[in-house]
Amino acid sequence: MSGVEAHNxxxxxxxxxxxxxxAKAIYQLQGRGEDAVGTGAVAERIGVTPxxxxxxxxxxxxxxxxxxVPYHGVRLTSEGEQLALEVIRHHRLIELFxxxxxGMPWDRVHDEAEVLEHHISEELEELIASKLGQPLRDPxxxxxxxxxxxxxxxxxxxxxxxxxxxxxxxERVSDRDAEMLRYLDERGIHxxxxxxxxxxxxxxxxxxxxxxxxxxxxxxxxxxxMRVSGVSSGG
Amino acid sequence: MSGVEAHNxxxxxxxxxxxxxxAKAIYQLQGRGEDAVGTGAVAERIGVTPxxxxxxxxxxxxxxxxxxVPYHGVRLTSEGEQLALEVIRHHRLIELFxxxxxGMPWDRVHDEAEVLEHHISEELEELIASKLGQPLRDPxxxxxxxxxxxxxxxxxxxxxxxxxxxxxxxERVSDRDAEMLRYLDERGIHxxxxxxxxxxxxxxxxxxxxxxxxxxxxxxxxxxxMRVSGVSSGG
DNA sequence: CCGAAGAGTTAGTCATGCCTAAATCTCGGT
DNA sequence: ACCGAGATTTAGGCATGACTAACTCTTCGG
Numbered sequence: 108m109s110g111v112e113a114h115n116x117x118x119x120x121x122x123x124x125x126x127x128x129x130a131k132a133i134y135q136l137q138g139r140g141e142d143a144v145g146t147g148a149v150a151e152r153i154g155v156t157p158x159x160x161x162x163x164x165x166x167x168x169x170x171x172x173x174x175x176v177p178y179h180g181v182r183l184t185s186e187g188e189q190l191a192l193e194v195i196r197h198h199r200l201i202e203l204f205x206x207x208x209x210g211m212p213w214d215r216v217h218d219e220a221e222v223l224e225h226h227i228s229e230e231l232e233e234l235i236a237s238k239l240g241q242p243l244r245d246p247x248x249x250x251x252x253x254x255x256x257x258x259x260x261x262x263x264x265x266x267x268x269x270x271x272x273x274x275x276x277x278e279r280v281s282d283r284d285a286e287m288l289r290y291l292d293e294r295g296i297h298x299x300x301x302x303x304x305x306x307x308x309x310x311x312x313x314x315x316x317x318x319x320x321x322x323x324x325x326x327x328x329x330x331x332x333m334r335v336s337g338v339s340s341g342g
Numbered sequence: 343m344s345g346v347e348a349h350n351x352x353x354x355x356x357x358x359x360x361x362x363x364x365a366k367a368i369y370q371l372q373g374r375g376e377d378a379v380g381t382g383a384v385a386e387r388i389g390v391t392p393x394x395x396x397x398x399x400x401x402x403x404x405x406x407x408x409x410x411v412p413y414h415g416v417r418l419t420s421e422g423e424q425l426a427l428e429v430i431r432h433h434r435l436i437e438l439f440x441x442x443x444x445g446m447p448w449d450r451v452h453d454e455a456e457v458l459e460h461h462i463s464e465e466l467e468e469l470i471a472s473k474l475g476q477p478l479r480d481p482x483x484x485x486x487x488x489x490x491x492x493x494x495x496x497x498x499x500x501x502x503x504x505x506x507x508x509x510x511x512x513e514r515v516s517d518r519d520a521e522m523l524r525y526l527d528e529r530g531i532h533x534x535x536x537x538x539x540x541x542x543x544x545x546x547x548x549x550x551x552x553x554x555x556x557x558x559x560x561x562x563x564x565x566x567x568m569r570v571s572g573v574s575s576g577g
Numbered sequence: 578c579c580g581a582a583g584a585g586t587t588a589g590t591c592a593t594g595c596c597t598a599a600a601t602c603t604c605g606g607t
Numbered sequence: 608a609c610c611g612a613g614a615t616t617t618a619g620g621c622a623t624g625a626c627t628a629a630c631t632c633t634t635c636g637g
Contacts (some may be wrong), residue, residue, distance in 0.1 A: 125624060146585055159625050161586055166623085178585055178632055208443065209469040219466055226457050234444040360594060381615055394595050396616055401593085413602055413615055579637095586631070593623085600617070607609090 124225045127194045128153060129163055130172055133183050134191035143180030192256040197224035197232060199245035199252075202282065204235045206246040213246045214288035247288070248279030248298030248334075263334035266304075266314070267327070274303035275335040277318075287329060294323055302335070359460045362429045363388060364398055365407055368418050369426035378415030427491040432459040432467060434480035434487075437517065439470045441481040448481045449523035482523070483514030483533030483569075498569035501539075501549070502562070509538035510573040512553075522564060529558055537570070 132152040136144045150160035168175035172187035183191060201220040205211040211219065227235075236242070236254070243259065244250055250259040263278040277300050280291065291297070296318055305315040305322055313324035325333075367387040371379045385395035403410035407422035418426060436455040440446040446454065462470075471477070471489070478494065479485055485494040498513040512535050515526065526532070531553055540550040540557055548559035560568075 123623065147583095155624085156626065157585065158587085158627075163624070165586090180585095205466070205469075209466070209473055211466070211469060215465070219463055222461050222463075223458070226461050228454055228457075230450070231440070231444070231446070231454055234440075234446060238444060358593065382613095390595065391597080392615065393597080393617085398594070400616090580635100582633100582635090584631100584633080586629100588627100588629080590626075592625090595622085596620075598618085600615100602615070603613090605610100605612095 122190060125163060126167060126170065126172060127190060127225055129160075129167055130183065130187050130191040131194045131198075133173065133181060134188060134195070137183065143176065143182045145180045149181070189256055192252045192258060194224050195258075196252040196254075196256065197227055199249055200232060200235050200239065200242070201227070202245045202247070203239055203242055203251070207239060213292060214285040216246060217282040217285065244279075244298070245282070246298075247282040248277070249282065250279075261334075263336040264338060265331055266302075266316070266325070266333040266335050267330040269304045269314075269335065269338060270340070271304050271306050273338055273340050274301065275338040276300070277302055278334045278336040280333050284332070287332065290329070294321075295319065296323070357425060360398060361402060361405065361407060362425060362460055364395075364402055365418065365422050365426040366429045366433075368408065368416060369423060369430070372418065378411065378417045380415045384416070424491055427487045427493060429459050430493075431487040431489075431491065432462055434484055435467060435470050435474065435477070436462070437480045437482070438474055438477055438486070442474060448527060449520040451481060452517040452520065479514075479533070480517070481533075482517040483512070484517065485514075496569075498571040499573060500566055501537075501551070501560070501568040501570050502565040504539045504549075504570065504573060505575075506539050506541050508573055508575050509536065510570040511535070512537050513569045513571040515568050519567070522567065525564070529556075530554065531558070 129149065132149055133144050136148050136152060146161050146164060147157050149164065150157040153160060155163075164173060164175050164181050167173045167187070168181070171184060172190060173181040173183055175181045198220045201223050202213075202216040205216040205219055206213050233254075241254075242251055250261060252258045261278075266277075269275065277296065277298055279298055280287070282288070296302075300318055302316050302318045305317050307314050308324075311327050313326050314330050316323050316325055316330075364384065367384055368379050371383050371387060381395050381399060382392050384399065385392040388395060390398075399408060399410050399416050402408045402422070403416070406419060407425060408416040408418055410416045433455045436458050437448075437451040440451040440454055441448050468489075476489075477486055485496060487493045496513075501512075504510065512531065512533055514533055515522070517523070531537075535553055537551050537553045540552050542549050543559075546562050548561050549565050551558050551560055551565075
């Protein structure tokens with residue numbers, strides 16, 4: 108009996124795992140856009156039917172995590188945003204921890220973190236963060252929210268937006284596609300490396316990008332997902 | 343969609359968290375005794391009402407994890423025992439990992455492991471085991487089942503069974519009582535230390551035990567829970 | 578400005594687990 | 608052999624979260 112209460116009294120009222128996942132999904136779908144997020148988009152992101160998402164969004168609204176205008180989508184409340192950032196902090200700390208401390212390949216840390224992010228205590232979160240030296244970025248270059256849940260502003264642009272001749276630092280790439288991560292890993296293309304666009308082939312052709320003296324032909328999907336900062340023209 | 347399937351295809355058919363907890367509880371209640379375990383005992387261990395346990399035990403029986411004779415208790419099938427050992431392996435590896443690698447105090451690793459044991463992948467289990475050098479015991483001295491789920495036989499006896507004058511090696515202590523662990527920790531009494539029984543006070547009085555040149559008066563509850571191996575008489 | 582396509586919601590189920598209350602079984606003692 | 612105490616199970620609910628099928632709302636094209 109007492110064990111159950113103690114467990115549920117994690118912070119104030121235990122947040123269900125489902126709520127955490129939805130908050131995170133909505134946060135990431137909102138991105139920098141101000142618009143409300145549609146039920147269908149959330150459903151697709153989570154991997155459930157729109158009907159399921161609709162029911163869940165209503166619950167989240169009841170819990171004060173989102174504002175829901177029926178038929179017009181949801182927007183996170185600040186409470187919901189806090190929750191999302193907490194989960195994202197967990198996720199990225201765990202990813203980095205698995206990669207750095209346990210040597211798990213960076214294309215596999217995502218799935219593991221996706222589960223564990225909901226199950227670590229505040230204490231373990233802090234121990235992990237300390238062990239890693241309060242890191243600012245995860246293995247894919249995504250910024251890690253601070254303990255106070257502040258997230259570094261991101262001034263990166265899509266690699267696809269660069270013109271031939273421009274160069275910059277490879278900043279980050281989505282962690283959700285393991286294939287893509289393996290592809291980049293095999294070519295030694297990691298966040299932090301400098302790269303320069305040699306040429307852009309027309310008709311949705313590949314972008315020729317020079318990294319460490321080697322030129323790679325990167326496809327359209329990839330250069331949409333890769334983000335670059337500190338872009339400078341010419342060379 | 344694909345994400346959900348991949349996640350559920352953990353091994354063959356995903357084992358629910360509840361089943362894992364019940365299997366573990368039943369395993370530990372069975373101990374070396376051959377008798378079936380009663381519904382009430384399981385309920386108490388898990389921290390639910392007997393009604394809840396009864397319903398759950400029926401489900402476990404349907405899933406082939408236990409044999410359930412209504413009104414006469416349950417016994418793990420070998421499948422159920424495998425599941426229990428798998429969870430126990432996770433639990434103890436995680437406890438040791440938290441203590442060794444992250445420096446979490448040994449009186450707090452239990453609660454964290456209790457949650458995480460259900461959520462680590464086989465791959466992470468193996469990475470942790472490798473990092474720790476395929477360890478044989480957790481921080482409380484409990485043996486860790488091997489990857490093949492073999493568990494070292496335990497020839498330890500309760501400290502309470504020792505007579506004055508006998509000595510032995512403190513082998514293990516239950517991880518379930520954080521108070522007790524803190525108490526022992528403060529006195530430098532850890533698994534592995536040699537100890538000798540100086541005297542036994544009558545009328546449920548304390549046992550006077552010498553550890554590293556210091557004599558401690560240990561209460562009845564404690565010496566019931568502490569286990570000792572390599573007992574030798576006289577000195 | 579109306580009607581259909583498509584997005585979103587409601588209705589009705591299911592599975593997992595827990596609860597209380599009420600029934601039922603077992604077993605020891607007379 | 609029976610009775611009652613105590614253990615156990617059944618009955619009926621609730622919460623979380625997902626599904627299908629059916630209904631409704633919004634919006635866009637003609």
